[in-house]
Amino acid sequence: MENVKAPTRTIRLIRPPNTDGVGVFCLDIDGKCQFYTFLEIRCEIGGRGFAVHRLGQGELYHVRVGAPEDRSCECLGFLRWGRCKHVAGLAALIKKGELPTRL
Structure with missing residues (x-):
């Protein structure tokens, strides 16, 4: 049986949220960049919400980032595995202090 290597992922904040709250980040997965816009949205059930x-x-995915019980995403990866690049990436930006709370 082959050992499958997990992809190398990094995230960069390309543009912090502007006055309307919209920002841009780049997920680099094994050298391929995927660009995303994001907007923090109100989340009444725990964690921070993002479109x-x-x-x-x-x-378009609705993503929640917070404590383990306050994490979710509508992407197929999260629905199948309970984790995904969207949640992990936003959590990393929050942890680095690059996404201050807006709401």
Whole structure:
């Protein structure tokens, strides 16, 4: 049986949220960049909520970031595995202090 290597992922904040709250980040997965716009949205059930849109794909996901019980995403990866690049990426930006609370 082959050992499958997990992809190398990094995230960069390309543009911090502007006055309307919209920002841009880049997920680099094994050397391929995927650009996303994001907007922090109100979340009444725990964690911080974000609307995340992958540029060029038309995909929009609602993502929650917080304690383990306050994490969710509408993408297929999260629905299947309970974790995804969107939650991990936003959590990393928050942990680095690059996404201060707006709401």
